[in-house]
Amino acid sequence: MSTLFKLEKAKILSKSRIFDFLNLLKENFDSLIAPVRKGKYTVFSEIENVEDIVFEYTRTLLPPKKFILKYRRERFTYDAQTLEIEKQENLSKKQVIFGVHPCDLHGLTILDQIHLGEFPDPRYLEVRRNTVLIGLSCEPDEWCYCISTGTAFPDGANWDLFLTDIGDKYFVSIGSDKGDELVHLSDGLFEEVTEEDLNKFKEETAKKKHLFDYERLPDLERISQVIELEYESEVWKKEAERCLSCGTCTNTCPTCFCYTSVDIPSLDGKKVQRVEFITSCQYPYYSRVAGGHEFLEDRTARFRHRYYHKFVGYPYQIGKFGCVGCGRCSAFCPANISMVKTLKKLREGKKEKTNV
């Protein structure tokens, strides 16, 4: 066989050994994070017992970003009198996040681009460097459209190991030096890839795209242009009328990063903690400045802003869409607003107009 695919970059892990592998991870890291069931949802959670982990799930309520970019996080503490910033310990734990689907891996890669590009954030870097990401293949449900956003596969994302389910085994792709070291460390657990495994891997990977219902998928061709051309469309207003401005869409989104910063003095007033909170462009005060002016003037403007940022803003800022098609914002929306449907309506609105 030709060496187009470097087999050193892949191994096989039998499903019967998966718990051994997970226990080994647990031993070697301060914390192992993986999906578990919680009521009717699946959530990423710190693992006590590896047997709690679920291997087949579609989407977690919150994306794994909550372990990288905490929803409430301390920037630093300073002395209220001298303004001296307290020395910070290297607080970040060494963590491994297991079972991350391709969309979420791409989501984290987008966050990497935002936080490690211009003005890199050292705290993000620290957490990120202390995190190992182990991906897991998945099957789409009716909300997923990662195949349209180009994020259905781990290709192009930052990760350390990626497990593809090929029946009674996992095909383990190695994506980094850390991933490679983990495989070495787990000596005996992993096997070499056989010709048959490789074929199975190709087959399974190719199968994914046939699992989508193409009727339901959004047409993202020229979507930036469509959003700009339809900026004044009635569709925004109609959809926004149902929106509750609750922020569920941005809170569950793997790529949303907006935060607000607050200085909180201690009770005795001697120390001040600078704390950052995840916020949402859907909240009215998001764009409110002194004097009460809101640059996003009403719900329609805020509603449109999210789409605009995902499909026009991100391409300018990081060169690709800010949406990885995970479907969370639509699946969890209490008002049943669907991103795919909104985009469809926008396009249709356009057709109607140009036809007359």
Add this chain to the structure above:
Amino acid sequence: MNKQLEKLFRLPTVEDPYQYKKVRIVDIEDLAPDHRMFTLKFTDERVSQNFDFVPGQFIMLTIPKAGEIPLSICSSPTRKGTIQITVRRTGRKTKYLYTLKEGDLLAVRGPYGNGFPMDLMKGNNVLIIAGGLGLAPLRSVIWYVLDKREDYKEVYLLYGTRNYRLVLYKEELERLRKRSDIKTLFALDRFESEEDRAWADYEGYLPGLISKVDLDPEKTYVTVCGPPIAYKFIGAELIKNGYHESKIFVSLERKMECGIGKCGHCQVGYKLTCVDGPVFPLWDTKNLPNMI
């Protein structure tokens, strides 16, 4: 953790853009009701000497216990040693700042943003149009241009505000009025008192002054800062008078939490005011949705 694995987690060190530098308030001057100028000096003398910026850039100022706010630098980088800011008292944090005295400590991150294209403007006329507190960042442009007078051709300042009581930097403006190397025209919205009448050159809004300027638009760069609602009218009037869209630069204001492209709040269209701005060519403001 396994030693071999551990090695791979070593951290590269990067400069922390969130860390601030301490400054001391060395002077406070009341300019108008609820408008106060603070002169700040870095506690570290080396920082004072090395702190460089472009007119139109801003800082993130930490007001102890209250938080951080974005503020334009209103002094010129040609005058080193201290920096100045002019602050309008409007909300929680600025109220807190007003309780501070000379000698008190604050902290500064920055400078951030792009600032006005002072180099590009060299060899041309400079038309400065300021409305209200918009004069603060443009004061930096004024002193920069006057301190490097030979680099620029004619310099013209248009300034408008509500009434005489709200006029900022009164003494400085008087001195500018008397200088021969800068022309000035001052407007007040409506004459309400003798003071207003005595001080202003014109009664009405800023755009009304533009046709009175005798500069060759072909050889003129325009810098604008003022209340957001004024931009549309100023822009339209400039275009009508022959100025070029690509030579008109406006400074925008947006909500800002970080100043370094991380908090998302300052988005205008697809750009970020804090890193892509706050100074934009008029062309941008016409083509990006929701900009002005």
